[in-house]
Amino acid sequence: MTSEKGLRIAPGVEVGEDELDENFIRSSGPGGQNVNKVATAVQLRFDVVNSPGLPERVRERALHFAGQRATKDGVIVIEASRFRTQEQNRADARERLTELLARAAEPPPKPRKKTRPSKGSVERRLKEKAGRSGVKKMRGKVTSE
Known part of the structure; x- marks a missing residue:
């Protein structure tokens, strides 16, 4: 979400407008003659390491996800040139930064606990395999004795 003060990522996680550095550069791709004249692509820079609005764990995860x-130096650079207008590319870059920081603000998943199959389930599986093996062996050639 964008507000007058910057980007609100999650409760307790905000990025101030003064922390975002936007440069407009020439875009490649569609646009005809306009593409050579107008700088429509956006290069959004955000200094994660020195951002006062981010908790330490969010900073580390944001750098990892970036x-x-x-x-x-810990600066996230997002280039947006998907659209033909500065405004749309600017909104796209901010949206992508917001998504990245929102992912970083989520708590990490719980580590998986290793489990073992029970002794009974192992025995049942092996018994089933032996039974299948016997059925398949009986399918062999028929010999007359």
């Missing part, structure tokens, strides 16, 4: 979009 992958190659994050620089060594």
Whole structure:
């Protein structure tokens, strides 16, 4: 969600407007002659490491989810050039940043506990396999003795 103050990601997680740095660059792709004249693509930069509105665990997870979009200095760079207008690309870039930070704000999933099959279920499985094996062996060639 976008507000006058910036982006509201989740309860207790907000990004101020002054923390977002937008540069408009020339876009590749469709647009005809316009593509060579107007800078419609948006390059949105967000300094995750120095953001006061993010808790520490959200910062770490955001950098992890950003992958190659994050620089060594901890800045997430999102380029949006899907649309032909600056406004649409700007909204697209902000939406993608919001989604990434919302994913980072979610609590991590609980680790999986290893389980073992019960002794009875193992015995039943092996008995079933032996039974199948016997059925298949009986399908062999018929010999007259």
